[in-house]
Amino acid sequence: MRGGRLIGLHLGLVAVLFALNFVLPAYSHGTVARVMVLATYAMGYNILFGYTGLLSLGHAMFFAAGMYGLAMPMTHLGLGAGPALLTGIGSAAVLSLGVGLLALRTRGVAFMIVTLMFSQAAWLTILLAGRWTRGDEGVVIPQADRMLLGLDLSDPSTRYLAALALFSAVLFGTLWLVRQPIGRVLVAIRENEDRAELLGYDTFRHKLGAVVLSGTVSGAAGAAYGLFFGYAGASFAETHYSIFPLLWVLLGGAGTVIGPFLGTLFMFYLIDLTSGLTPAYMLVAGVALVLLTLFAPQGLAGEIRRRWWRGLP
Known part of the structure; x- marks a missing residue:
């Protein structure tokens, strides 16, 4: 019964997002499509941080690896969107x-610093290879090249449904993962790695698997972002794009399947609404985030789990 409720909850979210494709105005339609892709990135980050307990400050390099792994072959080798999407995911x-x-x-802190340094190295590599990556200017993927399986991904409705398909696949993949023995081992590592080792688990192998899975999902989001929105730029490899998924996960609820989406959606619309009210919109957003952190420290989904539904994964 509990499993049916969980599946029903996540199917309900997907159904609502599908229905919104037909009713949202143009601006919000594009925004929600972008949110779904970036929420996929946040879900990838959540596998490493929320479930395994490894704090990375370098996930932008995986997002950018997927993005440039797609854009470079399309731009310089004339590769089609399908094969380029695979090279992007493979690169990540x-x-x-x-x-x-x-x-x-x-x-601990050393892991956080090392990932940050690797990410900075990736960003500098993109800038130094400006002859091919075009540095800060970035690479624009022509509309005519954004065709996948006969679908024109420059069309807003097609792009939205493709973003929903990606988001849904990762959402249910994460839900499946955390309910499997390997997912429970990752949580055990997060809670007490030494005890997990004493129980006989190879914690290094499990952590490595979490890093690879997290990086691959983040890279898939980066490749999809480049393909759906037709652009790959060095700004996506900068430090703030490593901070964003951490913020989204914390706001939505670390270690929850649905949390990364809630956090990404909340952050996007908080900034969007406040920017229309005042030039100091980041101050207003910052105050709102501080209040949320103080009164809902486990994030939006985390508070739902704490107060009403303890079985929420």
Whole structure:
């Protein structure tokens, strides 16, 4: 019964998002499509931070790896959108494996700093390779090239439904993962890694798997963002794009499946609404975020779990 309620909750969210495709005005339609892609990025981050307890400040490198792994072959090799999407995801997977093997030699604050340094190196590489990446100017993917399986992803409705498909796949994939034994091992590592080792689990292997899975999902979001919105830029590899998913996850509820989406949606519309009221919109947003942190420290979904539904994954 509990499993049916959980599936019903997440299916309900997907159904609402699907219905919104037909009723939202143009501006909000595009915004929600963007939110779904970035929420996918946040869900990838949540696997590492929320469920495994590893704080990364370098996830922008995986997002950018997926984005440039798609954009570079399309721009310089004439690769189609489908194969380029796979190269983008593959680039993020390979990078996350390499980073994981090195960064997981450290723990705690050292892990956080190492991931930040790797991310900074990735950002500088994009800038120094400006001949191909066009640096801060970025790469524009022509509308004619944004065709996947015969679908024109520059069309707002098609783009929205493609973003929903990606979001839904990762949402239910995460829900499945956290209910499997491997997901419970990741939570055990988060709570007490030494005890998990005493129980016989290979914590390094599980943490490496979490880094690779998290980086690959984040890279898939980056590749999708580049393909759906037709642009890849160095700004997506900067430090603030590593801070954003952390903020979204904390706002929505770390260690909850639905939290990253709630946090991303809340943050987007908070800034959007306040920017229309005052030039000091970041101050208003900052005050709102501080209040939310003080009175709902477990995030939006975390508070729902604490107050009403303790079984919420």
